[in-house]
Amino acid sequence: MTEQLDAVLARLDANLDAARERLFALLRIPSISAPPAHAGDCRAAAEWLRAEFAGMGFTATVHETGGHPALVAHHPGPGGAVPHVLLYGHYDVQPADPLELWTSAPFEPVLVDGPHGPRIRARGAVDDKGQVMMWVEALRAWHTVAGWPPVAVTVLIEGEEEVGSDNLDAFVAANRELLRSDVAIISDTGMWDIDTPAITTRLRGLVYAQIDVKAAARDLHSGLFGGSALNPINLLTSILGALRTPDGRVTMDGFYDGVADLPPTLAAQWQGLDFSEAEFLGSVGLSVPAGEPGRTPLERMWARPTCDINGIWGGYMGAGSKTVIPSEAHAKLSFRLVPGQDPARIAGLLRAFVAARLPADAQATVTILGEAPGMEVDLDNPAIAAATDILAEEFGRAAVLCGSGGSIPVVESLRRLLGIDTLLMGFGLDDDQVHSPDEKFELRCFHRGMRSHARLLDRLARRT
Amino acid sequence: MTEQLDAVLARLDANLDAARERLFALLRIPSISAPPAHAGDCRAAAEWLRAEFAGMGFTATVHETGGHPALVAHHPGPGGAVPHVLLYGHYDVQPADPLELWTSAPFEPVLVDGPHGPRIRARGAVDDKGQVMMWVEALRAWHTVAGWPPVAVTVLIEGEEEVGSDNLDAFVAANRELLRSDVAIISDTGMWDIDTPAITTRLRGLVYAQIDVKAAARDLHSGLFGGSALNPINLLTSILGALRTPDGRVTMDGFYDGVADLPPTLAAQWQGLDFSEAEFLGSVGLSVPAGEPGRTPLERMWARPTCDINGIWGGYMGAGSKTVIPSEAHAKLSFRLVPGQDPARIAGLLRAFVAARLPADAQATVTILGEAPGMEVDLDNPAIAAATDILAEEFGRAAVLCGSGGSIPVVESLRRLLGIDTLLMGFGLDDDQVHSPDEKFELRCFHRGMRSHARLLDRLARRT
Numbered sequence: 001m002t003e004q005l006d007a008v009l010a011r012l013d014a015n016l017d018a019a020r021e022r023l024f025a026l027l028r029i030p031s032i033s034a035p036p037a038h039a040g041d042c043r044a045a046a047e048w049l050r051a052e053f054a055g056m057g058f059t060a061t062v063h064e065t066g067g068h069p070a071l072v073a074h075h076p077g078p079g080g081a082v083p084h085v086l087l088y089g090h091y092d093v094q095p096a097d098p099l100e101l102w103t104s105a106p107f108e109p110v111l112v113d114g115p116h117g118p119r120i121r122a123r124g125a126v127d128d129k130g131q132v133m134m135w136v137e138a139l140r141a142w143h144t145v146a147g148w149p150p151v152a153v154t155v156l157i158e159g160e161e162e163v164g165s166d167n168l169d170a171f172v173a174a175n176r177e178l179l180r181s182d183v184a185i186i187s188d189t190g191m192w193d194i195d196t197p198a199i200t201t202r203l204r205g206l207v208y209a210q211i212d213v214k215a216a217a218r219d220l221h222s223g224l225f226g227g228s229a230l231n232p233i234n235l236l237t238s239i240l241g242a243l244r245t246p247d248g249r250v251t252m253d254g255f256y257d258g259v260a261d262l263p264p265t266l267a268a269q270w271q272g273l274d275f276s277e278a279e280f281l282g283s284v285g286l287s288v289p290a291g292e293p294g295r296t297p298l299e300r301m302w303a304r305p306t307c308d309i310n311g312i313w314g315g316y317m318g319a320g321s322k323t324v325i326p327s328e329a330h331a332k333l334s335f336r337l338v339p340g341q342d343p344a345r346i347a348g349l350l351r352a353f354v355a356a357r358l359p360a361d362a363q364a365t366v367t368i369l370g371e372a373p374g375m376e377v378d379l380d381n382p383a384i385a386a387a388t389d390i391l392a393e394e395f396g397r398a399a400v401l402c403g404s405g406g407s408i409p410v411v412e413s414l415r416r417l418l419g420i421d422t423l424l425m426g427f428g429l430d431d432d433q434v435h436s437p438d439e440k441f442e443l444r445c446f447h448r449g450m451r452s453h454a455r456l457l458d459r460l461a462r463r464t
Numbered sequence: 465m466t467e468q469l470d471a472v473l474a475r476l477d478a479n480l481d482a483a484r485e486r487l488f489a490l491l492r493i494p495s496i497s498a499p500p501a502h503a504g505d506c507r508a509a510a511e512w513l514r515a516e517f518a519g520m521g522f523t524a525t526v527h528e529t530g531g532h533p534a535l536v537a538h539h540p541g542p543g544g545a546v547p548h549v550l551l552y553g554h555y556d557v558q559p560a561d562p563l564e565l566w567t568s569a570p571f572e573p574v575l576v577d578g579p580h581g582p583r584i585r586a587r588g589a590v591d592d593k594g595q596v597m598m599w600v601e602a603l604r605a606w607h608t609v610a611g612w613p614p615v616a617v618t619v620l621i622e623g624e625e626e627v628g629s630d631n632l633d634a635f636v637a638a639n640r641e642l643l644r645s646d647v648a649i650i651s652d653t654g655m656w657d658i659d660t661p662a663i664t665t666r667l668r669g670l671v672y673a674q675i676d677v678k679a680a681a682r683d684l685h686s687g688l689f690g691g692s693a694l695n696p697i698n699l700l701t702s703i704l705g706a707l708r709t710p711d712g713r714v715t716m717d718g719f720y721d722g723v724a725d726l727p728p729t730l731a732a733q734w735q736g737l738d739f740s741e742a743e744f745l746g747s748v749g750l751s752v753p754a755g756e757p758g759r760t761p762l763e764r765m766w767a768r769p770t771c772d773i774n775g776i777w778g779g780y781m782g783a784g785s786k787t788v789i790p791s792e793a794h795a796k797l798s799f800r801l802v803p804g805q806d807p808a809r810i811a812g813l814l815r816a817f818v819a820a821r822l823p824a825d826a827q828a829t830v831t832i833l834g835e836a837p838g839m840e841v842d843l844d845n846p847a848i849a850a851a852t853d854i855l856a857e858e859f860g861r862a863a864v865l866c867g868s869g870g871s872i873p874v875v876e877s878l879r880r881l882l883g884i885d886t887l888l889m890g891f892g893l894d895d896d897q898v899h900s901p902d903e904k905f906e907l908r909c910f911h912r913g914m915r916s917h918a919r920l921l922d923r924l925a926r927r928t
Contacts, residue, residue: 034784095786101682163784204687208785217749218565221899223668223870226770226800227712227755228745233773233795234708241705244698246821248691281692281825285681288824291691306690309697310788315775316796320498320627321672321833322559323798323870324774324899331697332780334787336690357710360752361745369785406687406787435685435788 004150005458008141012450015141019450020111020120020443022052023133026091027109027122033068033092033163042068042159045091049157052136056143058155063175065167068092068159072178075139077152083182083460084152085383086420088410089132090161090188093124094435101437111443116194118443126428126441131187132157134427134446138453150461154181158410161188164208164370165409172417183383184414185456187449189426192273192400194442197391197452199384200424201377202302202403203411205337207346208310208370211236211354213329214363220325230361232329233314239357240331243307248291250307250335252349258340262303270298273400283431302403306336332369336405343371372409383423383456386463390455391425394448425452468614469922472605476914483601483914484575484584484907486516490555490593491573491586497532497556497627506532506623509555513621516600520607522619527639530631532556532623536642539603541616547646547924548616549847550884552874553596554625554652557588558899565901575907580658582907590892590905595651596621598891598910602917614925618645622874625652628672628834629873636881647847648878649920651913653890656737656864658906661855661916663848664888665841666766666867667875669801671810672774672834675700675818677793678827684789694825696793697778703821704795707771712755714771714799716813722804726767734762737864747895766867770800796833800869807835836873847887847920850927854919855889858912889916 012019031045032038046062046069053060053073060073071091096106104110109122120130142149156179158168172179189200215230222231244250262270277297281287291300314329316322335346351366358364377384379401391399404424411422427449433439476483495509496502510526510533517524517537524537535555560570568574573586584594606613620643622632636643653664679694686695708714726734741761745751755764778793780786799810815830822828841848843865855863868888875886891913897903 034786035782094788095780095782097780097782098683162786206687206787208787210785215750218897218902219562219900220748221870222770222772222774222798223670223800223868224765224894224898225748226772226798226869227764227768228741228753228761229748229750230752230754231772233776234704234771237701237704237773237776238708238710239705240698240701241703244702246702277692284684284689284693286679286693286825288694289692290694290823290825297692300691301688304691306686307698308686308690308695308789309701309779310686310786311779311781311790312697312701312793313777313781315773316559316561317775317777317794318499318559318561321674321796321798322498322626322774322899323670323672324558325772326775329776330781332785334686334690334785336687359754361750361754404687405690406685430688433682434688435786436683438682 002458004146005455007145008454009451011141011145012137012454016447019133019137023120023130024109026129026133027124028107030107031092031159032095033160034095039068042092046071046159049091053155056140057148063171065171067167070159070171071155071157073155075149075153077149081150081152081461084154085460086154086156086179086181086184087135088156088184088186090128090158091132092159092162093127094162096123098437103438114442116442116444119440120443120446121438121440123439125439126432127434127439128161128188130441130446131426131428131449134187134449135453137450138457141454142457150457154179168410169413169417172413176418179418181418181420183381184420184422185383186408186422186424187426188408189404189424190428190430191426191445192402194429194444195395196397197395197399198402199387199399200404200426201379201401203375203408204302204405205341205343205372205374206334206370206407207337207343207368208334209347209350210367210369211331211333212365214327215361216325216327219327222323222325225325229325230359231325232362233326235359235362236314236329236331239354240309242357243353247293250305252353254349255305255346259305259338260340262299270296273298280430301405303338305338305341307333309333338374339376341374343373347371372407373412375411377424378421381421381423382463383460386459387423387425387456390459391452394452394455466922468610469919471609472918473915475605475609476601476918480911483597487584487594487597488573490597491588492571494571495556495623496559497624498559503532506556510535510623513555517619520604521612527635529635534623534635535619535621537619539613539617541613545614545616545925548618549924550643550645550648551599551617551619552648552650553621554592554623555596555621556623556626557591558626560587562901567902578906580906580908583904584907584910585902585904587903589903590896591898591903592625592652594905594910595890595892595913598651598913599917601914602921605918606921614921618643632874633877633881636877640882643882645882645884647845648884648886649847650872650886650888651890652872653868653888654892654894655890655909656866658893658908659859660861661859661863662866663851663863664868664890665843665865667839667872668766668869669805669807669836669838670798670834670871671801671807671832672798673811673814674831674833675795675797676829678791679825680789680791683791686787686789689789693789694823695789696826697790699823699826700778700793700795703818704773706821707817711757714769716817718813719769719810723769723802724804726763735760737762744894765869767802769802769805771797773797802838803840805838807837811835836871837876839875841888842885845885845887846927847924850923851887851889851920854923855916858916858919
């Protein structure tokens with residue numbers, strides 16, 4: 001270990017409170033990407049980050065996209081430093097509703113005690129502002145101690161990850177030179193547990209769709225028209241109810257085409273992991289796995305496709321009763337995909353499934369709100385070896401090579417558009433309540449994540 | 465026809481504008497019974513009506529119930545006048561949402577031109593404020609011309625008809641003496657068409673229920689938990705989707721027990737009616753009957769039970785996408801019932817249907833928000849003969865004896881609790897958009913309805 005790294009790590013330890021305060025400032029910006037009303041907050045978050053990088057000697061620019069802006073920052077590092085790393089993250093967050101289920105306001109971050117010591121509670125605490133600020137603080141410490149990062153660094157922080165990164169591919173394709181680099185590093189995933197680091201090597205993909213069904217030209221009285229007029233909620237529930245078997249298999253013809261069983265070696269490795277589905281489900285008040293039978297819990301989470309209805313609405317939702325047959329009904333649903341399933345093909349299957357069940361009097365539109373294929377990371381990517389080493393140094397134990405049930409579309413985009421592989425080294429925990437009320441990030445994970453990123457930059461520089 | 469009746473009818477003709485203005489005043493009170501926020505408006509409507517009857521020499525009192533208050537007014541008529549009629553109506557109205565679909569504000573009544581001349585547009589214009597004010601104006605004219613109504617009159621106007629009349633039975637049972645009468649007259653139904661009056665002799669019943677499904681203790685990330693955690697929207701749609709066959713039959717075991725085929729005579733009479741389902745559905749932008757096959761349109765509307773989901777909500781309903789597995793999902797649904805189906809038994813079938821499809825991790829509550837059995841009115845009720853005569857006089861053509869797809873629970877309550885039959889003589893039209901945006905009432909129907917009620921009171925007095 002170099003003396004400089006010692007000084008960098010010491011500085012991160014000494015300045016943890018200040019780092020946490022900077023994260024709080026970012027968390028106070030309600031940069032929710034879904035509702036248009038928060039577009040200004042998304043831009044404010046991008047500008048806040050731009051100023052941070054400018055203060056560390058980076059050239060930093062907020063770039064317009066078709067949607068929320070993207071921040072790109074660059075530092076050449078010491079002369080001719082290699083490799084050139086691309087650090088990716090996102091400043092946008094999920095909506096905070098239902099607000100009434102939050103213990104404290106989602107955009108007023110607080111430090112509260114937990115079983116692992118202090119934790120940061122706020123929307124975006126871990127997804128992804130807290131994880132972005134880990135490497136921002138690592139770069140800051142390197143800047144203070146050495147005057148520059150040990151390797152050339154390009155930063156890409158987008159604002160539409162939580163709504164499908166619709167404009168990311170076009171932006172990356174249009175800025176290949178600006179983003180040219182050797183390897184991408186992303187912290188938007190989790191650890192195995194509070195003491196065991198993890199590197200994610202497998203990601204599920206996604207197709208996110210909205211279905212809008214319309215029937216009569218106006219709302220109708222269910223007494224007068226019941227039994228004669230098509231009810232769009234009846235229709236929508238019959239379509240959605242037919243999408244899955246009770247044990248969770250998707251019924252669309254061809255949905256499982258190309259879905260391979262797990263390679264025996266990977267299956268064996270996952271079997272060897274200490275994972276208790278009872279604890280996993282118990283932590284959220286559940287006890288019975290809802291997924292496909294005959295699959296291991298980790299296989300269902302990391303290597304099997306799913307269908308979940310994420311939202312549904314129509315008709316009368318107020319107090320008491322209203323005997324109405326509404327004129328329309330709506331649902332949002334998503335399919336988690338695995339390698340071998342083409343998102344465009346799955347979207348087509350959904351359109352066909354809906355169309356085949358549509359009576360003459362009904363109109364239905366299926367709008368695709370997000371698409372990403374499932375991914376497997378190249379294990380020969382040298383950054384994975386580097387991360388494995390430094391994580392062992394930081395945590396005193398080997399990192400688990402795991403999968404992720406969620407999708408990070410940018411991994412596939414960076415491979416396809418920039419030709420680079422990605423290291424997914426994240427520091428969240430399963431109980432961080434990502435996308436839920438009371439999202440949190442353990443201060444200990446934030447701290448060790450900073451230290452790990454500082455070590456990784458050093459290790460990557462010395463590998464060459 | 466008596467000279468007094470001539471004078472009463474002439475007075476109604478001469479004072480139509482004033483009568484319409486009085487109706488507008490009542491329509492301006494947003495007495496929506498479902499949301500608690502409008503409780504004060506419901507009471508205001510009851511008080512407004514109390515003052516009207518007090519001004520016509522009635523003893524009028526606003527009575528407390530378990531919910532919105534009920535108005536009872538009484539006039540003995542001329543000494544020893546018989547029969548004693550009970551006039552029932554309701555001052556409460558349906559919610560006005562979706563507000564954006566109204567051409568004018570729902571509680572700012574306007575007179576607009578239509579194919580049948582001027583029409584009154586407002587929530588409650590026909591259901592039921594406009595139809596109540598028809599007989600209020602008939603009583604007013606009799607009061608002015610004769611000093612009293614020609615028969616003894618008791619008035620009962622409740623404020624919970626649109627939310628299932630939950631407190632009506634208890635109120636009637638506790639006030640049998642106050643409400644003692646020989647026959648009930650209700651105007652909350654429709655005419656056959658703008659020129660043809662109708663007497664409704666058959667009503668469908670209702671079971672209105674809300675289903676609340678809960679699973680995880682909090683909202684979950686569909687990437688992390690998808691394939692492992694129970695999704696309450698998936699579950700609710702699979703339950704509701706299984707409730708009906710695509711052709712509209714209800715699948716609950718025993719649902720059709722006790723449902724008799726139409727008596728051949730009634731079937732023949734209905735077959736003889738000039739009813740175009742193509743026009744009926746075409747008027748709301750539909751073309752294909754959604755109900756049971758092998759049944760005539762009027763049979764499906766008046767004599768067959770149905771199941772309609774009236775509202776559904778859960779998860780993310782905002783703009784864009786949110787990859788959430790919500791912790792709960794909700795639906796409101798109603799069954800239209802026919803004679804032979806016990807509402808309590810049907811409610812039990814629904815509870816059993818839901819319970820049988822509930823995985824270990826899910827909780828579901830089924831709350832019954834309204835119940836009423838299907839009804840057939842006794843055709844020997846002398847008031848029906850009287851109404852048939854005076855409607856022929858007023859309209860110059862015979863009244864149609866028809867059914868109604870909607871339920872009027874009070875008819876069964878009055879028979880059970882007071883031992884009296886009901887005459888259903890209404891003046892609405894199929895296109896009045898009851899329970900929908902732009903609800904309206906034809907001024908011509910309002911006018912002829914007043915005249916018909918004035919005639920009926922006269923005829924009932926002279927029948928004895």
